[in-house]
Amino acid sequence: MILQGLWQGLENSALGQYVAASSWAFPTIETVHVIAIVTVVGSIAVMDLRLLGVASKESAVTEMSRDTLPWTWGAFVIAMISGALLFVSKATTYMVNPFFLWKMVLIAIAGVNMGIFHLFTWRTVHNWDRSPEIPRGAKIAGGVSLGFWVIVVFVARAIGFTLDKFAS
Amino acid sequence: MSLGDLIYNLGEWLRTTPANELALAIQKTWLSNLIDSNFWVIPTIQTIHILAIAAVFGSVVMINLRIFQMAGRSRTMSQTVRRYLPWVWWSLLVLLLTGIGMTIGEPVRELTNPVFWIKMVLILIGIAVSLWFQSSVRRNVAMWELTHNGRVAIRVGAGAVIAMWCLIMVCGRWIAYAPT
Numbered sequence: 001m002i003l004q005g006l007w008q009g010l011e012n013s014a015l016g017q018y019v020a021a022s023s024w025a026f027p028t029i030e031t032v033h034v035i036a037i038v039t040v041v042g043s044i045a046v047m048d049l050r051l052l053g054v055a056s057k058e059s060a061v062t063e064m065s066r067d068t069l070p071w072t073w074g075a076f077v078i079a080m081i082s083g084a085l086l087f088v089s090k091a092t093t094y095m096v097n098p099f100f101l102w103k104m105v106l107i108a109i110a111g112v113n114m115g116i117f118h119l120f121t122w123r124t125v126h127n128w129d130r131s132p133e134i135p136r137g138a139k140i141a142g143g144v145s146l147g148f149w150v151i152v153v154f155v156a157r158a159i160g161f162t163l164d165k166f167a168s
Numbered sequence: 169m170s171l172g173d174l175i176y177n178l179g180e181w182l183r184t185t186p187a188n189e190l191a192l193a194i195q196k197t198w199l200s201n202l203i204d205s206n207f208w209v210i211p212t213i214q215t216i217h218i219l220a221i222a223a224v225f226g227s228v229v230m231i232n233l234r235i236f237q238m239a240g241r242s243r244t245m246s247q248t249v250r251r252y253l254p255w256v257w258w259s260l261l262v263l264l265l266t267g268i269g270m271t272i273g274e275p276v277r278e279l280t281n282p283v284f285w286i287k288m289v290l291i292l293i294g295i296a297v298s299l300w301f302q303s304s305v306r307r308n309v310a311m312w313e314l315t316h317n318g319r320v321a322i323r324v325g326a327g328a329v330i331a332m333w334c335l336i337m338v339c340g341r342w343i344a345y346a347p348t
Contacts, residue, residue: 031341035334038218042226056251059242067239071229153222154215161211 007091019089026089033082037156039075041149043068051142053134060129061138093167099158106155110148117141175346178282187279194275203273210273217266221340223259225333227252232326235312245312249305256298283346287339294332301329 001007010016019025049055050064087094094100121137128135182188194200203209233239234248243251271278278284305312312322 027342027345031338034218034341035337038222038225038337039229041219041222042224042229045222046226046230058247059240063240063242067230067233150215150219153218154212157211157215157218161207 001092001095004092007095010088010091013088015085016088016091019085026086029082029085033079033086036075036079036082037153040072040079041153043072043075044149045146047072048142048146051134051138052146053132053139057132061125061134062129090163093163094159096166097159097162098166099155099162103152103155103159106148106152110145110152113141113144113148175282175286178285179280179346182280182282182285191275191279194272194279197272200272200275203269210270213266213269213273217263217270220259220262220266221337224256224263225337227255227259228329228333232330235322235326244309245305246309249302253298253302260295278343281343281346283339283342287336287343290332290336290339294329294336297329297332 011020019029046056047064047068050057050059050061056064117138121135121141124135128138203213230239231248231252234241234243234245240248311319
């Protein structure tokens with residue numbers, strides 16, 4: 001495991017020890033994490049389905065983006081903070097869990113997908129904002145996003161079932 | 169009496185009701201065995217369950233944002249409801265089916281669990297409120313369009329609905345941690 005000392009240090013920190021030892025902290029933070037991720041996936045799916053041309057076709061793409069993106073980002077920040085708190089309580093266990101590592105990689109790829117979409121495809125959005133013809137780039141971005149978030153939820157759920165399997 | 173004590177006592181009482189025998193009977197069925205003995209079945213059902221919650225919650229949030237005039241302002245209330253409410257109903261069906269699947273797989277964990285039954289009551293209230301909202305929009309859509317002029321009751325109600333779906337998710341997660 002790379003940076004083993006770092007993960008061990010996080011786990012031994014006062015915060016990590018507190019979350020691990022408290023009877024209410026882990027479940028409570030986990031609940032916040034679940035509500036946040038549900039909001040991320042729910043709001044991102046609304047936007048992705050618009051990009052795919054499946055739903056909300058009567059609304060402008062820019063309007064859908066304005067209506068959903070602040071909630072997606074707000075919830076994502078809450079998911080990251082709550083996720084970090086859960087992580088420090090069992091850092092070494094998570095770092096050897098392949099599903100956790102996959103989850104991080106998949107979220108990073110979903111982020112890159114979003115970045116590429118905003119840097120390139122989004123530039124021409126005013127040409128197809130209300131058009132029934134959605135450019136292929138936008139459809140691919142929407143489909144990739146939807147697919148990756150579905151898999152993220154699966155690997156995230158798998159972590160909880162496999163923690164003991166990989167821990168030494 | 170603290171909330172923890174209340175939940176504990178509710179669990180103790182549940183074990184004296186027919187829910188206990190029902191759970192044990194379900195546990196003996198081949199389907200329960202099949203679900204419980206295949207490692208990936210429960211995580212897979214849970215994943216579908218969570219994705220369906222995301223669809224319900226995302227849709228409920230979008231409808232409520234429209235009520236608050238914070239999203240979808242180019243659409244009328246009727247159009248907004250037609251866009252999102254079918255996703256709520258179809259996802260609730262998926263939630264029911266996956267929920268039944270999890271209950272058959274782990275009947276004792278669910279049916280003798282106080283948090284499970286609290287969640288069921290909250291879901292029934294959630295469904296009743298959604299049905300009432302749907303018929304109200306059909307009967308008197310103007311009432312729902314006027315919210316930006318300050319219909320306090322509607323705003324409070326919309327906020328309460330979001331809070332209730334959050335509470336349902338809280339119960340969903342705490343089924344795993346309930347004192348049993």
